[in-house]
Amino acid sequence: MELRLLVTFEKVATVLSFTRAAAELSYAQSSVTSQIRALETSLGAELFDRLGSRIRLTEAGERLLPYARQIIELTEEARAAVTEPEEPSGTLTVGTMESLTSYRLPPLLEFFHHRHPKVRLALRTTIGDETRQALRQGTYDVGFLMEEETEHPGLQTAVLAVEPLALVAAPGHALAGVPVATADLTGRPLLATEPGCAYRDLFERELSALEPVEFMEFGTIEATKRAAAAGLGIALLPEVTVAAELAEGSLVRLAWQAPFTLRTQLAWRSGKRLPAHARLFVEQARRLVSEQG
Known part of the structure; x- marks a missing residue:
């Protein structure tokens, strides 16, 4: 099996599209198709089911995928061990979220911009399950949770x-200004960002134990803050995102203690050897984000 065929197979298996895989690999679509056929011929098995305009992995393809990823990662590790430059460089695709990008990451982004300009950070905004799935598939190199x-x-x-x-x-x-129990929040207008956000989902879980919950959804943290300040309802948000509004008095903090604890984390695929620029990113994220928290 040729490495280039496995690389193409892994990309198609990740994005489940010959067209998208061709674009990301800078190949003609016909080249991707011929490479997959060559790999299938060499293995004597079909790797994809063609379902009209869609494709999916066959059982053989599912079995091959983890081996292909291991071979690709070992090849990258061997290449890095021989050629890794003293100055970290390369592109790092990072899964993140609005609250972290705006309020936690600026010192980290500034550090790389000024100290390591050869490292290109490609930020992708997703949350929860989407980020974890993209990390497992190799679409993201690292991701914040x-x-x-x-x-x-x-x-x-x-x-x-x-x-x-x-x-x-x-x-x-x-x-405002009185002790608040979870039961005190029932029947009141509640504001929230999109479903899938951990603090929104956990807040909904707590309230739903008492009665069905309906949120007025605003999508972004900024829109949710403005709606709360305008008196449209109550919102649960990361403290770092409302610190300025609490200080200036446009929002007040209610005396309710969340019965759950969230932790900001940086994640990457298990067993993957991170290249030098990714290891540097993890190291500096530990230092700079932890210092704020």
Whole structure:
């Protein structure tokens, strides 16, 4: 089996599209198709089921995929051991989320911009399951998670900081300045970002134990903050995202203690040897993000 055929197979298996794989590998689509056929011929087995415009892995393809990834990673590790430059360089695809990109990552991004300009950071905004899946598939090199759990199958993680949460509302809200129990929140307008965000989902779990919950969804943290400040309802958000508004008084913090704890984490695929620029990113994320938290 030729390495280039395995690289093409792994890419097609990851994105499940000959067209997209060709674009990401800078090949003509016909070249990708011919390489997959050559690999199937050499193995004597079909690797993909063609379902009209869609494809999926066959059982043989499913069995081959982990071996292909191991071979590719070992090849990259061998190449890096011989040719890795003293100055880290290369592209690092990073899964992140709005709250971290805006409020936690600027010192880390500034560090790489000024100290290591040869490292290109490609930030991709996803949350939760999407980030974990992209890491397992190799679409992302590393990814930030804000989760209650710190162990994720198929991933290795570094916990960077506990992420405090704040339940906020507009000044003058009926619950401002008094102790607040979860039962006090039932029947009140609630604001939230999109489903899949860990703190929103955990908040919904707590409230749903008492009664069905409906959120007014605003998509982004900034929009949710503005809606809360305008008196449209109550929102649970990472404390770091509302610190400025709490300081200036456009939002107030309600005296409710979240019964769960979130941790900001950096994750990558288990068993993957990170190249020098990725190891540097993990090291500096540990230092710079942890210092803030």
